[in-house]
Amino acid sequence: MTIKKILVLHTGGTISMHEDEDGDVETGTENPLNGATVQLPDAELTVESIFNLPSEHIGPRHMLQxxxxILKTKNSFDGVVITHGTDTLEETAFFLDSTLSVDFPIVITGAMRSSNELGSDGLYNYQSALRVAADKNSRHRGVMVVMNDEIHAARFVTKTHTTNVATFGSPISGxxxxxxxxxxxxxxQLAPRQVFPITSVDQNIxxxxxxxxxxxQLLxxxxxxxxxxxxxxxxxxGNLSKEAANGVSLLLSQHIPVIIVSRSFNGVAEPVYDYLGGGVQLEKAGAIFVTSINGPKARLKLMIGLSNHLNHVDLQTYLRNS
Ligand SMILES: NC(=O)C[C@H](N)C(=O)O
Incomplete structure (x- = not known):
């Protein structure tokens, strides 16, 4: 049996929290996963608590860290497992997927019920994530989210329910x-994605x-x-009211990139309607359609594009190909 070396990076979230006597969920100093036994005989774990934060406190600077x-590991591990709060998990997953080109699997997991709640899903999801990270068929698949017995691609996964343990889904891709x-x-197997390095994450988008x-008015x-x-x-x-379309034109006249995604939960955004506010006219005015990822992920993608100083044409190509 070959032993797989897995790096575990804990970042906080419900998976590392507990419920107090009033039923309120809070962060503790000791991660409950550290004392837990996982049944994975063929893996050797190196565990680090890189943060202990609720995921609403995690932003692009933490993602960059x-x-x-992970870059520092220089291929010395067979896989990486990250535990994370579920509220911004899909953003961290997408950020890493878009900025890291590694052969080994990176698997992110979390929990919807904290460590001492009835039916807590943390330890189970953690063990599942480790199983996926140690599996030979998980290589070359980019960043994956593992929760509730399912594996999702970082590109398409989203949190679909406020509290259900089956919250993560990939409405577009399945x-x-x-x-x-x-x-x-x-x-x-997903089509290959374009990966860029990133150095600055302080853009205001x-x-x-x-x-x-x-x-x-807001625009x-x-x-x-x-x-x-x-x-x-x-x-x-990908359509807007007439007034919002005029606001878009104002932003574009100042060379501020305007990115259109859909507020619909499922489906692809593309220019179809040719009237003021319609997608065809928004695109003709210079707005860029990011077709199949959601708003928070499109924000990270624009950040990555701007950080790499892509010119307008390259930025368009990068953003459109999702
Ligand atoms: N289930 C969770 O992890 C939600 C929590 N508020 C977090 O994202 O940190």
Whole structure:
């Protein structure tokens, strides 16, 4: 039996929390996973607590720190497992997937019920993540999210439910794989993605969501604030009100990139409608459609593109190909 060397990086989140006597969930000083026994005879774990944070406190700077830590391993591990809060887990997964080109698997997991709650899913998900990281078929698959016996690709995974343990899903692509009691099964291999290094993560890129009756006021304020870019979760296939479309034109006239994604939970955004506010006219005005990832992920993608000083054409190509 070959022993697989796995690096575990704990970052906090519910998986490392506990419930107090009032039923409130809080962060502790000792990670409950450290004292737990995992049944994985063919793996040797190196465990580090890189952060102990609820995931709402994790931002791109922490993601960059994680990325640097993984780069430092210089292929000395067969796999990496990251435990993370579920609220921003998909963003960390996407950031690492877009900025790390490694052969070994990087698997992120979390929990919906803290360590001492009835039906706690933390230890089970942790063991599942370790199983996937140690599996020979997990190589060359980029960053994966493992929760509730399912394997999801970082590119498409999203949190779909506030509290259910089956919260993570990939509405556009479907589940990439499954864990059964004895097997790990992959259903498909994703098309290759473009990976860029990243050095700066301090760009100011707000994400706005369209709503019926949206005017241009917020977009005008953002133009005056000279932000580095704006992500708009537009209606349906990527459409806006007339007033918001005028706000988009103002931002574009100041060379502020405007990125269109859909506010719909499922499906691909693409220019279809040719009237003021319609996707065809937004694209003609210079807005960039990021077709199949959500707003928070598009924000990270723009950050990566800007950090690499891509010119407008290369930025368009990079953002469109998702
Ligand atoms: N289930 C969780 O982990 C949610 C928690 N609020 C977090 O993201 O840290």
């Amino acid at each position: 994680l990325q640097q830590r 589940t990439m794989g499954l864990l059964t009691k004895r097997r790990i099964i992959f259903f498909y 707000p994400v706005l969501e369209a709503y019926a009756g949206m005017d241009g 005008e304020l953002l133009a005056a604030a000279n932000v580095d870019g704006v992500i708009i979760k537009a209606f349906g296939a």
